Amino acid sequence: MPGQDDLEREFDLKWADDAAHKEPSARARMLAARWKENPPGPVPFRADPDRVASPRSSWLSTALVLGCVAAVILLLGYARFRAQY
Template sequence: MADSQQDDHEREFDIRWADAAEHKEPSARARMLAARWKHDPPGPVPFRPEPDHVARRHRRSGWVSTVVVLGSVAAVILLLGYFRFTAP
């Protein structure tokens, strides 16, 4: 009895058997998207954005974030010095 249960278990989860199937059913998400796109196909989407736009945005945001971080550190140092100086 135990051998037949083990054989059933091995047969049920045999990945080679599943990969060898002639017809593979698409996932639920793939079926949903296929049905949606059949009536309303998606528009074209560029693979990559314009390189100039990306380069300018990253360059500017890098400097802005650096200034914000350094300004915050300077403000904390000044506040700690002020409170230490005025504390009794």
């Protein structure tokens, strides 16, 4: 508001922040209306025990990543060795 000084503007901000009723955002209103007609299903906080990766696949993926890193290191070392001669 162009005609207000800082003290009046600060008062307006405090007054707005202290309001007893705060209107929800447009997204919150849209989701509330949508969920009133078709409520969302429950969503688990943790993954299903059936879908958890087995320890074998965990080790396999770790070995694959470490193998790729070792291959890149060897390839860069070989390229540097070839560049010297």
